[in-house]
Amino acid sequence: MAGPLDGRTAVVTGASRGIGLACASALAGAGARVALVARSSADLAAHARELGRGAVALTCDVADAHAVQAALAELRRLLGADAPDLLVNNAGHFAVAPLESTSPETFARTLGVNLAAPFLFVHGVVPGMKARGSGHLVTIGSVADHVAFAGNAAYAASKYGLRGLHEVLRVELRGTGVRTTLVSPGPVDTDLWSPANLAARPGAPARERMLDSRAVADAVLYAVTQPPDVNVDELRLSYR
Numbered sequence: 573m574a575g576p577l578d579g580r581t582a583v584v585t586g587a588s589r590g591i592g593l594a595c596a597s598a599l600a601g602a603g604a605r606v607a608l609v610a611r612s613s614a615d616l617a618a619h620a621r622e623l624g625r626g627a628v629a630l631t632c633d634v635a636d637a638h639a640v641q642a643a644l645a646e647l648r649r650l651l652g653a654d655a656p657d658l659l660v661n662n663a664g665h666f667a668v669a670p671l672e673s674t675s676p677e678t679f680a681r682t683l684g685v686n687l688a689a690p691f692l693f694v695h696g697v698v699p700g701m702k703a704r705g706s707g708h709l710v711t712i713g714s715v716a717d718h719v720a721f722a723g724n725a726a727y728a729a730s731k732y733g734l735r736g737l738h739e740v741l742r743v744e745l746r747g748t749g750v751r752t753t754l755v756s757p758g759p760v761d762t763d764l765w766s767p768a769n770l771a772a773r774p775g776a777p778a779r780e781r782m783l784d785s786r787a788v789a790d791a792v793l794y795a796v797t798q799p800p801d802v803n804v805d806e807l808r809l810s811y812r
């Protein structure tokens with residue numbers, strides 16, 4: 573059966589589990605050929621096989637600029653010189669700690685994965701998208717990109733910054749045919765909520781009250797399947 577994304581290629585970072593895997597699955601289900609990017613090679617390869625439709629696994633530490641360049645080159649070798657049509661910048665690092673207990677290394681790592689890596693991927697794909705006059709950049713933000721929570725110095729700095737990057741892209745790319753969407757979920761029930769993160773965040777909802785990853789994937793799918801003249805600027809999701 574024909575899908576709305578038949579013939580399109582997509583890259584999803586952080587696709588080895590959680591929200592990224594749900595997005596990869598939704599995009600493949602709609603017909604896209606998906607490249608799954610993360611560090612866990614065995615998991616990625618298994619998921620690519622399960623998704624089918626020509627999905628490929630690309631092992632990459634997105635905090636490593638050279639590895640990102642190599643992944644983009646490999647992506648074009650595997651999926652074609654015009655790939656990708658869609659980019660979902662999703663890979664994320666989350667560690668809850670008061671500012672004085674946040675090491676400079678943790679701060680730098682969080683900004684590297686959550687902010688510098690999306691910049692590198694966008695920087696690598698935007699010229700081709702602009703030349704073709706089409707493409708879609710989806711950024712997975714967070715409620716923490718517009719609300720301050722105690723213990724979130726590193727994470728909020730990265731996600732507020734990421735929202736800034738999205739807003740500038742929206743302005744710079746308007747009229748080029750390249751669309752941009754920020755999807756900012758509240759708490760989602762994934763491995764990101766390790767027992768340590770949950771214990772360090774009193775007041776966080778119980779995991780069973782959190783959003784399901786598929787809700788975020790549905791929001792992404794909604795944004796990328798709108799008619800070409802419609803840009804979904806931002807979607808904010810919260811649990812009931």
Ligand SMILES: NC(=O)c1ccc[n+]([C@@H]2O[C@H](COP(=O)([O-])OP(=O)(O)OC[C@H]3O[C@@H](n4cnc5c(N)ncnc54)[C@H](OP(=O)(O)O)[C@@H]3O)[C@@H](O)[C@H]2O)c1
Pocket residue numbers: 585586587588589590591592609610611612613632633634635662663664665666685712713714715756757758759760761762763764765
């Ligand atoms: N869960 C929530 O409550 C929530 C709420 C709002 C927004 N978000 C955002 O949603 C995104 C996905 O989070 P999630 O909840 O799905 O978390 P998760 O289950 O912990 O998954 C994180 C993903 O990012 C990948 N990743 C982490 N560091 C990486 C690196 N250096 N290089 C490549 N891949 C890396 C992981 O793969 P490997 O470990 O295999 O590399 C994994 O696939 C993040 O941007 C997060 O900030 C999550």
